[in-house]
Amino acid sequence: MLGTDDLRFFLAIADAASLAAAARALDVSPPAVTQRLRGLEERLGVHLVDRTGRHLALTDEGELVAERGRAVLDALGDLDEALAARRGRVVGHLRIVAPLGFGRRHVAPVAASFQEDHPEVAIDLVLSDRLGGVPEGTFDLAIHVGEIARAAPGLIARRLAPNDRVVCAAPAYLAARGTPARPAELGAHACIALRENDEDVTLWRFRSPGAETGETEERVRIEPRLSSNDGEVVRGWALAGRGIILRSEWDVAGDLRAGRLVRLLPGYALPDAPVTALLGARRRARAARTRRFLDALASALDPPPWRRPAP
Incomplete structure (x- = not known):
């Protein structure tokens, strides 16, 4: 038995x-x-x-x-x-999956505070930039940043916060190499790639208003000399003046406000990368501990910290 x-x-x-x-x-x-x-x-x-x-x-x-x-x-x-x-x-075990950088900065503090408020809840926070590689039945709640190409059947999605993507570089890099005026000029620059979520990270897609047909899309295939699967590494390279990066607004908003990085190609938009919660299909994913944690996280992200005025 x-x-x-x-x-x-x-x-x-x-x-x-x-x-x-x-x-x-x-x-x-x-x-x-x-x-x-x-x-x-x-x-x-x-x-x-x-x-x-x-x-x-x-x-x-x-x-x-x-x-x-x-x-x-x-x-x-x-x-x-x-x-x-x-x-x-509120009791039980809560398993949360979140991206590495976003999870460290925005999910982990909420998890610690929630567990303090509900001491009979045990929280297991797993940080991974490959949500698709985490079996659906093994988590109660997953946090995803970016487009969701294909969600598993039975998952319930809830959008938590808006998040833009931006292209940016350090002032020192721009002083040495110049500032691109159009996406096509990126081919002559040192671009840095962040490899995550199994995306085609060397294909950068830009939208600009078309003269007659509305928005037009321009695709640029970069050839990175530097790439990493760690967002902190990629951001550090950019801050050191090593090249141009495409990053989520949540990660670089403070650097842009402080002038450590400069936003490039402001007349062009990139695909949105919203912050979304995915609830597992199992019944425990609908439990009170899951719902309450999700509400706590949604509250912490409203308004998004990366869009709040600097203190």
Whole structure:
């Protein structure tokens, strides 16, 4: 017979890419995970996981245990929450996924404050710039910055804040290399690429008012000499005068106000990158703790901090 601890243990394995990753999530050693998994399989009399090299895959029996086990834990969580709600308490576990830079600056402070206000809620904040690489069933709430090309079925989207994209560079760079007047001139400049969200980050798209046909789009393929998957690195390179960047307004608004960076091509617009919350399809994603945290985050972003007047 399986207990709730067994189910939580096995779901940690089911949600991980490897036993080593499961061990990190459980904060135990890999041998301890292997030994407990072997004991669980012997007790049930079935093979739950196929291990090939560093990767693992659930067997049909493992898929069944994961599916039914998740439903059992969700039902128990719903019961705990319903009983707690009758006593005016917010309880349970909340798993949030957010982009690295945005998560550090804007989601983490709200998470800490929310947990202080609701001490019976345990929050797990996972920072990742590859939302598509995070299995939908493993989070209750995901924060996404940018266009959402394809959301998984069952996800509920709620827009939290507007956010523009801007092209900018440091005054020192512009003094040395000149200021581009049109997007086509970017080909003669040192452009820096931020590789995130599996986007085509070297194709920059600009919109400008057309004389007769309304807006026209101009596409520029940059050839970056510098690129990184870390927004802080890319912003640091720009501040050091190493080149031109395309960044979210939330990240560079303070630098633009202070004159550390200069906005380029002001007559052209780039695709919007709104801040959006995605609620998971599972019932626990609709729980009071999820809704209340989402309301707290929406309040913290209204008005958006990057559009508030400087103190």
